[in-house]
């Protein structure tokens with residue numbers, strides 16, 4: 001037979017057992033939420049527990065702010081659409097990076113970081129926006145309020161971590177969370193300043 005006419009057949013066989021993935025596996029979780037294992041970091045247990053708890057609160061609020069930025073990125077409108085569409089997405093990406101840093105710090109300390117939307121909804125203290133679309137000044141006001149919620153809690157948590165000797169958590173909260181949120185607050189709050197781009201607001205204005 002001409003090799004061009006051969007048919008390559010495939011059949012199912014129990015002889016392939018070793019190469020078959022075991023799917024639909026289930027078991028008990030290996031670490032319950034709120035349960036911490038000891039990690040040899042030289043940080044007191046009580047300090048570790050407080051840091052994990054504070055980091056999880058900031059994580060829940062940061063995940064909400066991250067998603068709020070994406071909502072604003074999609075739903076913004078009007079004459080500043082293009083610049084805000086890009087700016088909101090930049091801030092979304094930066095908040096996503098903070099989410100990863102916070103969650104991994106919690107794991108590093110022996111705890112469990114919340115991960116799923118249902119858990120974020122349960123823990124976040126940021127007010128939920130409507131599912132519908134809002135005007136730009138309202139979008140920005142919501143974002144500024146969300147930043148404010150994060151600032152208030154994070155400054156206290158950073159101080160507590162420094163006093164307790166958890167410098168790593170303090171550094172993360174100050175250098176990454178606070179500094180990034182401060183910069184983002186500046187960039188979006190400037191969009192609420194009512195100045196004309198074409199006419200100076202001076203007493204010597206021509207009439």
Ligand SMILES: [Fe+2]
Pocket residue numbers: 073089
């Ligand atoms: Fe996009």
